[in-house]
Each structure stands twice: as C-alpha cells, then as structure tokens.
Amino acid sequence: AQKITQTQPGMFVQEKEAVTLDCTYDTSDPSYGLFWYKQPSSGEMIFLIYQGSYDQQNATEGRYSLNFQKARKSANLVISASQLGDSAMYFCAMREIQGAQKLVFGQGTRLTINP
C-alpha cells in the first residue's frame, strides 16, 4: 500500500526566507506521481507542483520547486522567497499510476510566515 509521511506538523519562517517542507513516501509501484497542494484557511485545495517518478528533472513552478530524491523516496517542496500569503497547510500526495488513480495524502504541514 502507498503511504505518505510528512514529519513537520508546523513550521515558522521569516518572510523572504526559503523554506523546505519534507515529504517521504513508500510504494512498491515502479510508476507513480507526486503532488503538492496548498490549503489556505479558506479551505480549497490548490495544486502547486507535480513530479512523475520517471521525470529526469526536478519539477519547478515559479517559486515552487520539488527536490525529488528517488533512491531516498523523498519529494520535498522548496518555496523560495516566502511571502505572507504562503501561510497555509501544505499536503504532499502520491498518485497510483495503475488502476484507479487514487491519490493518497500525507498529514500535512502548517506553514506560518512571519513578517
């Protein structure tokens, strides 16, 4: 069974600093996808970035980058130059490529950006 682990329940960062949110995963499937979502206090799920298991390069989307280390089974999210609006819950999730495309979520990390 697939499993996602986020070991940081909460993080506090000064504005404009870079921040890394940790995510480790466990799967026996050779092919999978990894997602990061942001959930602000308003509650909606906002897609940030995606990494496929066979992608050669780490994914980047604006200020977001994914530090994908396949051998260590980690997919950490890096946010550069953090902003006050980055304060939110962040979820790492893994998609099974075969079958029903189910998305399995980690417990989340609450990020607070201090001015």
Add this chain to the structure above:
Amino acid sequence: NAGVTQTPKFRVLKTGQSMTLLCAQDMNHEYMYWYRQDPGMGLRLIHYSVGEGTTAKGEVPDGYNVSRLKKQNFLLGLESAAPSQTSVYFCASTPFPDRANYGYTFGSGTRLTVV
C-alpha cells in the same frame, strides 16, 4: 465555470438523520473520488469511481454509500449520521490519465456537522 461543484456547502444534521452530498463535474472526467478531512489532518479516501455505474471502497468507507448513475455526478450518502462523521468532505475528479493531463480538480468542500 468548468470544474467540480459540491452541494451543499454547509449542513448540520442530527444523529441518525440521513443526507446525500452531490458532486457534479462538467469536464467529462472518468474518475471521481470522495474524501473526508478531519481537523488538522490530511484527506482520507472514502469511496471512488472509475466510470459511470462503478463504485469502490476506499480507506474509510464505513457509514457511507455512493452512486454514480451518470458520468458527471457522484453522490455520497449517509444513511444514519453519527457525530464521528463530522468533517469536511471533498470531491475530486481526474480524466483518464496521460502525460499531458494528470491533474485532479477538487470541489470547494462540504462542511458537515452531526450533533
């Protein structure tokens, strides 16, 4: 606007009452999912569907039933609500996967309180 629409957005039920949550998508997606999110936690899969007329159990299916009679709609039913079912419910959908089209679309959530 194209996307996933959940109704209702809020609901308060008394223990033992029944209700149905509706998820409607207009993107012709094959796969649909119901998740629940408890305070401070990640999303857990309740039930899912890989196409019209199909449903399957997820991680936490007890106390819920689902139906997908039409491709665009995925209904989640609570036959006899319990306080443990107090949660925020999210519906999500995704198309048949390919490398160019792998994302999930989430509804805005239904906040259910059972008293």
